[in-house]
Amino acid sequence: MEFAELIKTPRADNVVLHRPFYLAVEGTLCLTGHHLIFSSRRQDNAEELWLLHSNIDSIEKRFVGSLGTIIIKCKDLRIIQLDIPGMEECLNIASSIEALSTLDSVTLMYPFFYRPMFEIVEDGWRSFLPDQEFELLSLVTDEWRLSCINKEFSVCPSYPPVVIVPKSIDDEALRKVAMFRHGSRFPVLSYYHKKNGMVMMRSSQPLTGTNGRRCKEDEKLINATLRPGKRGYIIDTRSLNVAQQARAKGGGFEQEAHYPQWRRIHKCIERFNILQESLIKLVEACNDQSHNMDRWLSKLEASNWLTHIKEILTAACLAAQCIDREGASVLVHGTEGTDSTLQVTSLAQIILDPRCRTICGFESLVVREWLQAGHPFQQRCAQSAYSNSKQKWEAPVFLLFLDCVWQILRQFPCSFEFNEQFLIMLFEHAYASQFGTFLGNNENERSKLKLPQKTMSLWSWVNRSEELSKFQNPLFEANSLVIWPSVAPQSLQLWEGVFLRWNRPSKFLDEAHEEMINIIKYNKELQAKVNALRRQLAEMETDDRMQENL
């Protein structure tokens, strides 16, 4: 298929662009296979707006006489309005955008066409390999092994080819355990807590069904992570009720009788359309133009977004606490183990492990706990807050995770190497990107699509010093301790950087940020100067002394 077929009107002149807090600008609109490009040639202020079609969440058209207006709502939550003279042009453009923003073939997506203009220092596809992770682990413990059981994705389609499992469990046993877990997602290592050797594992629900099926190998596997005489905790991210209902469909939960050394805790984290609706309501509230304060607060409340944040953070704190404070190992799972499970395991690591609070460590966390762990990005991030199609599998699971990270960052502004912009950037790229990183639903699909060969990795772009400097937190001072966030409602806030980004003027906040950077920069410069002078003085003095001695 040629994109040209979809583009009936590639170019329109005298188009007016409206954006909140900006003056309307007139310019030319061009459509290409992957971009909507608006350029104004006003001499004083030439500007261009490039919008990926895949970033477009929904499009509306309106007509007043022969003047057509299209309103474009993006996945990054921005809304722009284009006034296009000419009914036919407007209709053509609208239908082209609609077609181009809803291409169903992944291989037609922009990452397959994108050619980077920057020099690649390090191939991001090879930056975070499981072997490296395991090497780090084997420096501190020899109780775990790297299993290649899933090499051809034959055991578990949503797992990576290699996983870390207890040394004492052989591949044969793993195969049996896989049969006993939903989607074959058998328990694997998620995190090893160096401080006390406790671990966090993740999996999907056990397939106990109504008749209480059991699997000795499964019991053996998870017991293998316990120290003699110690107990562990199973954190089930569903309410007890939901978990019980799952039995009717063949799923279920670990029964006390078969897992006597484990205590099960149910923490209810919502899933799927409940989250998607929450996002839709929240964004609606943020875009509400009314002047009424009460309405804002009740709409914020009714969206339940912050409630979800609180639930997720609480579960993550609990997992972290079991590991760090109770000295117990933890197994986390929900139903599939691809959504709420990953929110909990990844946030717990941010709380526990200072490495995850660095830029590189956080990228590694996203790769391990989200991409390799098989979070179905393509399904979940297909549409954002303005979508009309209510598909069951769309859900802002990853955005909620990023929001939780932002909440912790806000409470510990000096403990993270990255800043808010870094998180916003990840949100944008998860929904629409020129890079292949977030394409596909799991490693299996990614390898079939040959993404590493055919597309560029987001990490190749981010991890260059030009880009990194934008994402560095000037306040960062390595904090090697566990950081415990507060989950009280008073401590949780709306993430304005994402949700109010396009509807509030940010000039004054940006200025403050700049001021902050300058203060720290000046301090560093002075430090360097003082050190240089000190050195110079010391040298001169030794010279003098030598001369004297002569």
Add this chain to the structure above:
Amino acid sequence: VENVRLLDRLSSRKAALGTLYLTATHVIFVENVSETRKETWVLHSQISSIEKQATTATGCPLLIRCKNFQVIQLVIPQERDCHDIYISLIRLARPVKYEELYCFSFNPKLDKEEREQGWKLVDLNEEYNRMGIPNNYWHISDVNRDYGVCDSYPTEVYVPKSATAHIIVGSSKFRSRRRFPALSYYCKDNNASICRSSQPLSGFSARCLEDEQMLQAIRKANPGSDFIYVVDTRPKLNAMANRAAGKGYENEDNYSNIKFQFIGIENIHVMRNSLQKMLEVCELKSPSMSDFLWGLENSGWLKHIKAIMDAGIFIAKAVAEEGVSVLVHCSDGWDRTAQVCSVASLLLDPYYRTMKGFMVLIEKDWVSFGHKFNHRYGNLDGDPKEISPVIDQFIECVWQLMEQFPCAFEFNERFLIHIQHHIYSCQFGNFLCNSQKERRELKIQERTYSLWAHLWKNRADYLNPLYRSDHSQTQGTLRPQMAPCNFLYKFWSGMYNRFEKGLHPRQSVTDYLMAVKEETQQLEEELEVLGERLANLQKSQSNDNKVKSKQQDRSKQLGLSTSNNNLANTPQEYSNDLKSFPSRSPSQGDEEDSALILTQDNLKSSDPDLSANSDQESGVEDLSCRSPSGGGCLPSEDSGKDSDEAVFLAV
């Protein structure tokens, strides 16, 4: 009383055992733990209510709520002791004479001259001079010199030159409590001004020639504009109801060239109830997100804050952009009018966003114009219906602006919190009484100290590190977003939950930047010294061992300062640092006759941020355990043994 337990509000299992002392001025709780001896000091004047709850097996619980939003829960073993304490506190918290207030016994060991200097720090005549007055249009009037015209106004009032004594007196007779229109703020650049008064006694049809002339005079003092705005800050319904009582609002037909405008800010009773409701939300034990947001909305608090802000923005716009003078009033012109005038001044004039300017602003719009501090903040036992968080709301408006304009204010959040604290503490004389007249009669300036001098002395603590006097945000008028930006108004947990340190960010950007700036200053100094030395060395080319050793000292010092800096940024280590800090306090606490030490103690314990330090002793990790996270899912370190039970409470 010994063996008293101080409960932690967020976790009932955590309580400190200690001894409770009642002194003439404070309630003091000292923990038994020998190495820390953590102290909690509460001024009697801060106590807003005391509640004796039903006796339980462990003792008799006593709940003390403070005006600075601290809530203290004590369990006293003996019912009789509890009752005695309760009775004493009720009496102590409700003084009937000004002389009983703390400021009359508080003595920071300053000599007479220093005290006088302190009171001179803020001089309103100087302030009006700064605005450019007297000038061709405005002058100072002595019509109220013996409080003869209006007893709640200051003796020195600024009025239009063309308003004769006859007009002023005539106008005052037509205004509630004789509060005639007087100048609050004057804008040099365009002659537009903000004047304030009380409501006119217009009833349904009454009019007053002198009052009309007075408004005319205000308009004429701004030759650039042919009308003035008259802003009634009340809701229209309230203003209309007042007409039945012979009061009301200006009739546009009777006054030439006025534009009349209602701005619906609710009255003190609505505000009092709103705060009450919001505080109930703050006090909830482990509320859900919905409980909290719903409660916050239901309290209406942020709606009221926004209404005050909107009024201030309207006036600032009229003055700065339209060049039109504004007369503001409400009913008596001492609550809403003070709020709105001061918000508008703050938006208009960068001077009021400096530390000194903010003090001046409060003196000008609140203290001198007879805001009834004593009644509103319940300093003396009085009518509970007179109490209302009027200036609290103004202070919050400032905070909301600071959030929107982070570089615009010279001072930081702590400055606001400490001012709020001292409005209730009665430790300084500034906010005593209901009017200048009463304060003069009591000879406040001779008998008490000024808060402003105290704050000024410690100004380094109150600086906003992002402030730069040449920054664009510190120039000219602030223009906050008006329209649909409801989300700009946020709950201020730093104020209303300020004693629940566990709820706040664990690392403070402000403190971090302040430390960096301090270090930068040291570096600058050292750079200079080093530069000099280098030059000398180059000149003489001779070896000077002294220089070298000195220089080493210097570098050692610097090294130390950097490491302190590091400490400041990691709360975990910060707390270790603090553990040694409070151990000094018991010995100081014993020597109560030493007033200087007493101030330090006050600083430490009654000043909110400093007392927080001792709260943080347990370090960040521990604090979080107290966060009300779903049925105590986060048991604390020291309770490792019984924490299983706690974890599964939630199951």
